[in-house]
Amino acid sequence: MFSIEHEFDATVITLVDEGPAPLQEDVVINGFAECVTLEQFDPRTDQVVTITLSPWQLRELAAALDLPEGVYRLKKVADSTQDPE
Incomplete structure (x- = not known):
């Protein structure tokens, strides 16, 4: 709940x-x-x-919940969406 x-x-x-x-x-x-x-x-x-x-750490945490084991870095793209590298 x-x-x-x-x-x-x-x-x-x-x-x-x-x-x-x-x-x-x-x-x-x-x-x-x-x-x-x-x-x-x-x-x-x-x-x-x-x-x-920080807001950036929160975005990384949200992305990490859906990714397999590994090391990642999010990159900024022109339309402000985040994609794993």
């Missing part, structure tokens, strides 16, 4: 783990113009862990 909320300065996506136990904590993704943050509560440390990705 997930939710999407549009706030003043970000789009917030919350991913809820509904798989088999043991379940993981919710993941909150905040999409800002300049970066994307992923937050998840870590019960071992009793703290929220945050990872910050």
